[in-house]
Structure formats: C-alpha cells, structure tokens
Amino acid sequence: MIRDITIGQYYPAESRIHRLDPRVKIVCTLLFLVSLFIQNSLAGYVIATVFLGAVIRLSEVPLKYIVKGLKPIVILLLFTVAMNLFLTQGGGRLVHFWIFTITENGLRTSVFMAVRLMYLVAGSSIMTFTTSPNGLTDGMEKLLHPLNKVNIPVHEVAMMMSIALRFIPILLEETDKIMKAQMARGADFESGNIIQRAKAMIPILVPLFVSAFRRANDLAMAMEARCYHGGEGRTKMKPLKYKARDRMTYIITVVYVAAAFAAGRFADFKLWIF
Amino acid sequence: MSIALEHINYVYSPGTAYEKQALKDVSLVIPQGQFVGIIGHTGSGKSTLIQHLNGLVRAASGRLLYEGKNIYEEGYDMRWLRSQVGLVFQYPEHQLFEVDVLSDVCFGPKNQGLTQEECEERAKEALALVGFPEKYYRQSPFELSGGQKRRVAIAGVLAMRPKVLVLDEPTAGLDPKGRDEILDQVERLHKETGMTVILVSHSMEDVARYVERIIVMNRGEKMLDGAPREVFRHCKELEKVGLAAPQVTYVMHDLKERGFDLSPDATTIEEAADEIMRSLS
Numbered sequence: 001m002i003r004d005i006t007i008g009q010y011y012p013a014e015s016r017i018h019r020l021d022p023r024v025k026i027v028c029t030l031l032f033l034v035s036l037f038i039q040n041s042l043a044g045y046v047i048a049t050v051f052l053g054a055v056i057r058l059s060e061v062p063l064k065y066i067v068k069g070l071k072p073i074v075i076l077l078l079f080t081v082a083m084n085l086f087l088t089q090g091g092g093r094l095v096h097f098w099i100f101t102i103t104e105n106g107l108r109t110s111v112f113m114a115v116r117l118m119y120l121v122a123g124s125s126i127m128t129f130t131t132s133p134n135g136l137t138d139g140m141e142k143l144l145h146p147l148n149k150v151n152i153p154v155h156e157v158a159m160m161m162s163i164a165l166r167f168i169p170i171l172l173e174e175t176d177k178i179m180k181a182q183m184a185r186g187a188d189f190e191s192g193n194i195i196q197r198a199k200a201m202i203p204i205l206v207p208l209f210v211s212a213f214r215r216a217n218d219l220a221m222a223m224e225a226r227c228y229h230g231g232e233g234r235t236k237m238k239p240l241k242y243k244a245r246d247r248m249t250y251i252i253t254v255v256y257v258a259a260a261f262a263a264g265r266f267a268d269f270k271l272w273i274f
Numbered sequence: 275m276s277i278a279l280e281h282i283n284y285v286y287s288p289g290t291a292y293e294k295q296a297l298k299d300v301s302l303v304i305p306q307g308q309f310v311g312i313i314g315h316t317g318s319g320k321s322t323l324i325q326h327l328n329g330l331v332r333a334a335s336g337r338l339l340y341e342g343k344n345i346y347e348e349g350y351d352m353r354w355l356r357s358q359v360g361l362v363f364q365y366p367e368h369q370l371f372e373v374d375v376l377s378d379v380c381f382g383p384k385n386q387g388l389t390q391e392e393c394e395e396r397a398k399e400a401l402a403l404v405g406f407p408e409k410y411y412r413q414s415p416f417e418l419s420g421g422q423k424r425r426v427a428i429a430g431v432l433a434m435r436p437k438v439l440v441l442d443e444p445t446a447g448l449d450p451k452g453r454d455e456i457l458d459q460v461e462r463l464h465k466e467t468g469m470t471v472i473l474v475s476h477s478m479e480d481v482a483r484y485v486e487r488i489i490v491m492n493r494g495e496k497m498l499d500g501a502p503r504e505v506f507r508h509c510k511e512l513e514k515v516g517l518a519a520p521q522v523t524y525v526m527h528d529l530k531e532r533g534f535d536l537s538p539d540a541t542t543i544e545e546a547a548d549e550i551m552r553s554l555s
Contacts, residue, residue: 174368180330181369184361185430186353186385203381206371210416 011129015060018130021246022139028253029127035257036116036123041264042274045115051256052119052126061129069125070118077117084110108274133165142240155231163219171212178207276305277327277359277438277470282336284322284494296322297333298494304472306437309464311481311502312474314491315516320474321364323491324440327472328359357386360436364443366427370415375401375426378415382434393433400433401426403467405459421452425459432463438470439463445480457484482506482520482541490517503539522546 017025036048056066070077084106091104128136141158148154179189182203189200284297296319304310314320325331326338329345329352338345345355363369372378379397388396401411404425410418415426424444431439441460445453461484464471475481481488481502488505490498492515498505506512509519509527518524519541526538526546536553540546 177363178369180325181363181366182381183330184328184356184363185369185382186356186434187381188353188385203369203371207369210371211368 009128010132011061011065013060013130015058015130016245017055017059017126019245020130020249021240021242022131022135023143023240024242024246024249025127025131026136026139026143028249029124031253031257032123033120035260036119038257039261039264040112041268042271043263043268044260045112047256047260047263048119051260052123055126056122059126059130061126065129066122066125070121073117073121077114080117081110081114084113111274134162137162137165138236138240153231155234159231167212167215170215171208174211175204175208178204178211276303276341278303278339279326280337280339282323282326282333282338284319284326284331285334286322288334296494297326300336300494300496302489302496302499304438304470306470307468308470308487309461309485310470310472311485311488312472312491313476313478313481313488313517315476318491318515319494320491321442322494324361324442324472324474327438327440328356328361330356330361353385357382357434358436359438359440360431360434361440362428362431362442362444364446366430366444367415367420367423369430370423370427373414374412375406375415375418376411378426379429379433382430386434396433396435397429400429403432403459403463404429405455421448421455424448424452424456428456436469438472440472440474442474443476444473445475445477453480460484476517478506478512478518479520490515502541506541507539 032048032051035044039045056063085102086100086106088106088109089103091106091108093101093103094107095102131139137158140161141154144152144154144158183189187200187203189197189204192200279300279302282297282300283295286292286294286296300319300323312320312323322331326333329338329350332346340355340358343350345352370378372381376394376397379400380393383393383396398411401408406422406425406429410422415423418426428441428444439460444456444460448456457480460471460473463469473481473485486501488498488500488502489496490505490512497515498508498511506519506523509523512519522543523538523541526536526540526549529550530536530538534550534553536549540549
C-alpha cells in the first residue's frame with residue numbers, strides 16, 4: 001500500500017542518463033528549471049518539450065512513472081490554472097458568464113503556467129529517478145564543498161541526508177509490518193471519529209519510534225566500530241570525476257538554455273493566441 | 275472446522291518494474307488440530323502464504339475457505355477471522371507498545387470488545403500458557419529479555435483465544451536454549467488446547483522434531499506436502515532448492531549405503547538412536 005509512492009524514488013536502469021556524474025545531473029536540472037522561468041514564449045516551450053522528451057527517452061524511465069509522479073501536484077495545478085484563468089486581465093474576451101470572465105491573456109497564462117509546473121516536476125523527478133540517493137548526496141557534497149571554508153560542515157550534512165534518505169524505505173516497510181501485526185491483533189484503523197483514529201495510531205507509532213531509535217543506535221555503533229569520525233581526511237572509494245560525456249552534457253544543456261531563451265526573443269511565432 | 279485454500283495466486287506490485295508473482299496456484303487443506311510446518315527458502319512465498327490465512331493479504335485469484343465459508347465474500351467479518359486465526363509475525367516483540375506487559379497482552383481482547391476484567395482474565399491465561407512469570411506482569415515490555423519479549427508477543431495473540439495459531443519463524447534471533455524453550459512451549463500448547471498450529475521456518479531440524487505434516491514451498495509453489503519422513507525421503511530434491519533434510523537423516527542414509535541394515539527414514543536424533551540400536555542388536 002504505502003510502498004507505491006514514487007516521488008523521489010530511484011528507478012534502477014543502465015541508461016546514459018543514469019551513468020552521468022550526479023553533479024552534472026544536479027546542475028543541469030537546475031539550469032532546466034531556470035530555463036523554464038526566463039522565457040515565456042511558444043517557441044521556448046516547444047524547445048523545452050523536445051529537450052525534456054529526449055531526456056526522458058534517453059533515461060529509459062517509463063513515461064508512466066513520470067506521470068505518476070505528477071499526481072501529488074494535481075490540486076496545486078488545478079488551483080493555479082483556475083486562478084490564472086479567471087483573474088488575468090487583458091487581451092480580447094473569450095467567454096463571459098455571471099462574474100467570470102476568461103480573457104485571451106488569462107487562457108494563455110494559465111496554459112503556460114500548467115505546462116511550466118508539470119515540466120518543473122517532471123524535470124526534477126528525472127533527476128531522482130536516474131540518480132541513486134547516495135549519488136545525489138555525493139554530488140551535493142562535492143558541489144557544496146567550497147562552503148567548508150565558511151565553517152559549514154558540508155560532509156556531516158551530506159551524511160545526515162544520505163542516512164535520512166536510506167531510512168525512508170526501511171521505515172515504510174517497518175510501518176507496513178507493524179500495521180499488519182496490530183491488525184492481526186484486531187486493531188482497526190479505518191473506522192471511528194478523528195480522536196479514535198488518532199488513538200488507533202498509538203500502537204503503530206510507539207513501536208515505530210522504538211525501532212527507529214534502535215536502528216539509529218545500531219548504525220551509530222557500526223559506524224564507530226569502523227572508526228568513522230566525520231569528513232576530515234576522508235577519501236572516497238569512487239571519487240567523482242568528470243568524463244567526456246559529462247562535459248558534453250553541460251555543453252548540450254547550456255546550448256538548450258540559450259536556444260530556448262533566444263527563440264523566445266528572436267524567432268517566436270504565434271499560434272492563435274499563444 | 276478447517277482452512278482450505280483453492281488455487282490461490284498472488285502478485286506483488288502488479289504493473290510496476292518490481293512485479294513479482296509470490297504465490298502460484300497454491301491449494302491445500304489444513305484440518306482443525308493439525309500441527310503443520312511450512313518450510314521454504316527466503317522469498318519462497320511462505321510469509322505471503324500465511325498472511326492470506328487471516329485475510330491480511332488478499333489473493334489475486336482463488337478462494338480461501340475458513341470453516342467452509344469463503345472469506346473473500348462481500349460482508350465477511352475479517353476482524354472475527356483475525357481473532358480465530360491468530361498470526362504471530364516474525365520478531366513479534368517489535369509490535370509491543372504498552373506501558374506494562376499485562377496491558378499489552380490485553381490489546382487483542384480489548385479489540386474484540388471485551389470488558390476490562392475479561393481482558394485481564396484472558397491476558398493472564400495467555401501469559402500462563404506461554405510460561406511467562408507472574409512477577410513481571412507489571413513491568414514495561416521494553417525492559418524484558420529477548421526471549422521473554424517474544425513470549426509476551428505470542429501471548430498477545432493467544433489472548434484472543436484463536437482456534438488456529440500461525441507462527442512466522444518464532445525462533446529467529448534466539449539462542450539455542452531460547453529456541454528449544456519456545457518450541458517446547460508451542461508443542462505443549464498444541465497438546466493442551468488442541469488448536470491448529472502452523473509453524474513457518476527454514477530450519478528443518480526445528481520443524482522435524484515437532485510437526486506431523488510438512489509443506490515445502492519453492493518459488494511460490496507448493497513443492498512437497500506430507501509427513502516429515504515422507505518429505506525428507508526427497509532430500510536430493512530439497513537440496514536443489516537450497517533446503518536440507520535434518521543432518522541425522524543424512525547420517526542414516528550414509529549408514530545404509532555402507533551396509534547397515536536399517537531404515538533411513540529417521541528424522542530426529544532419538545528415532546535414529548533407536549533405529550541404530552535395533553539394527554545392531
């Protein structure tokens with residue numbers, strides 16, 4: 001049941017995108033997100049669609065997974081679209097009834113906004129689908145390394161992040177197990193008013209906390225036993241190193257951002273009101 | 275008065291990259307009062323199978339009859355079923371949550387809607403059944419030793435007075451002494467109360483000593499089903515799927531090969547000793 005959450009999950013495959021250096025994926029995702037905000041033209045969106053489509057294709061992640069990742073933002077999406085649709089003024093009137101007016105500008109902004117939001121989520125989920133949590137924190141650590149100079153413990157933060165990420169599936173599974181065990185003892189989580197339901201959570205939460213602390217304790221012990229003492233002087237088994245394909249990816253992404261921006265400025269075309 | 279599975283199929287995470295058929299066309303009947311062992315390698319589907327027995331997992335296809343009634347029928351009382359078929363999970367001590375032992379064991383009966391006195395009466399009865407010392411009734415379950423915690427957790431299920439008791443690896447993580455104690459206790463329970471006991475394990479030695487019937491699971495399918503000595507006769511096939519007959523069975527087979535006149539079917543050390551004595555005298 002709870003295991004079906006896909007957002008922020010890794011999709012194991014051996015694609016070209018999977019093999020890229022995590023730093024490349026983080027930076028290029030950021031660039032992609034920025035590119036969505038610095039342009040607002042049909043030509044720009046066409047280029048963004050082609051770029052995103054190509055990346056999804058290369059990543060070998062089924063489109064179904066990416067669409068599933070969009071589910072959590074459906075409400076936000078509908079709300080944004082409705083607000084923009086009815087509240088944006090300007091341009092010719094398209095529809096008018098009672099107090100609602102839809103203008104050309106309103107339709108244009110709401111459609112663009114919806115596409116932008118979906119691309120934002122799809123773009124970032126491609127990154128998490130193709131990069132293992134450990135890869136992501138490694139990349140983050142390396143990218144943020146300069147912050148060490150201003151006394152920010154980058155390594156420790158990265159370690160905490162990777163442990164936290166590692167624990168998500170473990171605790172989900174644990175919750176599933178405890179829920180089943182209590183259901184086998186006749187517990188009922190579905191019926192009753194809100195107070196009864198909150199009370200019904202106690203038999204799940206107490207064992208869950210106990211097990212989380214037990215696991216944390218075991219992990220700390222295991223790390224100490226292997227002489228872990230923070231980032232000072234620590235080397236990596238697989239240090240991150242840029243390869244030709246990583247440099248190539250940077251170039252392609254920068255070219256894409258420039259193209260999307262320039263197309264909106266100099267080569268835009270119109271299709272009806274868009 | 276029995277559990278009957280008819281062509282049960284189950285698939286994990288259907289329609290995703292992690293799709294896996296956990297049970298393939300499993301059919302079996304477990305009559306009331308039998309002591310059954312379910313054996314299989316990790317991932318053979320034995321844990322999934324027993325979660326079907328009290329309706330925690332719903333089969334993708336097939337029927338499951340408890341006392342002749344199909345539990346997948348609309349309006350079937352699952353909570354009642356769960357009080358009849360008591361399921362003790364692996365590491366059951368991880369489900370303890372109350373402030374003291376007695377209240378934790380009361381959780382099951384309380385969910386059945388019994389009064390406080392009835393709950394405590396049943397809890398005390400269940401704790402006595404698992405041989406838990408009375409002086410610790412008011413202690414926090416988190417302060418007990420591993421073996422005692424496990425007794426409390428098993429009592430938590432017994433307190434619902436189930437007719438069938440299903441135990442998933444009840445000896446995992448215990449030392450040999452704790453293991454024998456728990457299994458002896460389970461055997462006594464079976465003799466004294468006459469309830470059906472289903473014991474899941476991957477240790478042939480554990481199971482062979484106690485049960486009257488063994489079901490071997492392999493890759494989601496029922497591979498063998500019969501009395502221990504019948505099942506262990508297939509020790510070659512068992513080895514192929516990563517299981518083994520009890521060590522003493524191998525010794526008996528070896529002895530027979532080297533010319534001793536004995537039947538190699540012994541599954542426990544006691545039986546083997548008797549058989550060797552018989553052949554020597």
